Amino acid sequence: MFEEKATDWVNNYGDMLYRYALPRVSDSDIAKDLVQETFLAAWRNIERFKGEVSEKNWLFTILKNKIIDHYRKAVNRLTDSFPGVADEDPYFEDSGHWSREGTPKEWGIDYNNSVETKEFYAVLEKCKSKLKDMQNAVFTMKYLEGMESDEICKELNITPSNYWVLLHRAKVQLRACLEKNWFIQ
Amino acid sequence: MSKMLNISCKKAAEYMCKKEEGSLTFWQKFRLSYHLLVCGVCRIFQQQDQWLRKNISKVDDHCVGCLSESEKQAILETLNNKASS
Numbered sequence: 001m002f003e004e005k006a007t008d009w010v011n012n013y014g015d016m017l018y019r020y021a022l023p024r025v026s027d028s029d030i031a032k033d034l035v036q037e038t039f040l041a042a043w044r045n046i047e048r049f050k051g052e053v054s055e056k057n058w059l060f061t062i063l064k065n066k067i068i069d070h071y072r073k074a075v076n077r078l079t080d081s082f083p084g085v086a087d088e089d090p091y092f093e094d095s096g097h098w099s100r101e102g103t104p105k106e107w108g109i110d111y112n113n114s115v116e117t118k119e120f121y122a123v124l125e126k127c128k129s130k131l132k133d134m135q136n137a138v139f140t141m142k143y144l145e146g147m148e149s150d151e152i153c154k155e156l157n158i159t160p161s162n163y164w165v166l167l168h169r170a171k172v173q174l175r176a177c178l179e180k181n182w183f184i185q
Numbered sequence: 186m187s188k189m190l191n192i193s194c195k196k197a198a199e200y201m202c203k204k205e206e207g208s209l210t211f212w213q214k215f216r217l218s219y220h221l222l223v224c225g226v227c228r229i230f231q232q233q234d235q236w237l238r239k240n241i242s243k244v245d246d247h248c249v250g251c252l253s254e255s256e257k258q259a260i261l262e263t264l265n266n267k268a269s270s
Contacts, residue, residue, distance in 0.1 A: 006264045010257050019248045028250065035252075036260045043268055089195075096193025104229045111236045114243065121247035128244075143241045149206055168202040175233055 002043060009039050013056060017063050024067050024140050026129035034070060038063045064145070068155055071137035075156045091172045102176055107183040120182055127177035135170035138163060190219045197227045201234060 017038060021031035041062050042049070049058055091102030098104070109115075128136060137156060141147045147155075153163050192200070200217040203209050209217065221228055252260070 022250045023244045092195040096195040168199045
């Protein structure tokens, strides 16, 4: 019975769940593991699935929790050194001015329009994967999951001031990476 | 006067971040506006930052990752092993 259900899930929802997890954890092996764990958790709790939401939404809810768990574990591994807070910042001088590397340049686009090519989003994902774990976690929870800052601080057990530093550094780094690898090559 | 009003570009980037969530005090908002008035580079940053914020969620529509048949098989095997253990 399990085999049948699992085959059904993997074939129907495997790719969908994987595509959701991938840009959020920026690592294909981790994304695969999370999808696998999602199915396993779903199976173990199948009694509790009452059909109030669709099977698909139910699986997505489980996956979202797994992703947040993954961030939490990543944060716990980093308790002794808090990256992105005390270390140096290549995008700004000590004085707080933009460094030469960090100075934003005009991209020459109309900022009202979006870029709709797959290639751009591949570069964006690549740039995102280069963020430090903590920065990526904060950035993803905020902009892909749409969570509020106090919720994110609570989930990751970080202070608001750490949160702001991590988030704005993630944005500065991502911007610079996109500029270098897409807009101004 | 301008020395008292102005903040660094680094601070401005942080304030822009906080502003999104309405976490700036009146005085901080004022100083950020002043900084953006006098700093062209930060105005570019602000535009690009807003653009990025608007477009980042589209990453979901463009993610092309797929599990190969062999990856699906591997997942199924692990699931079968774990579910029966």
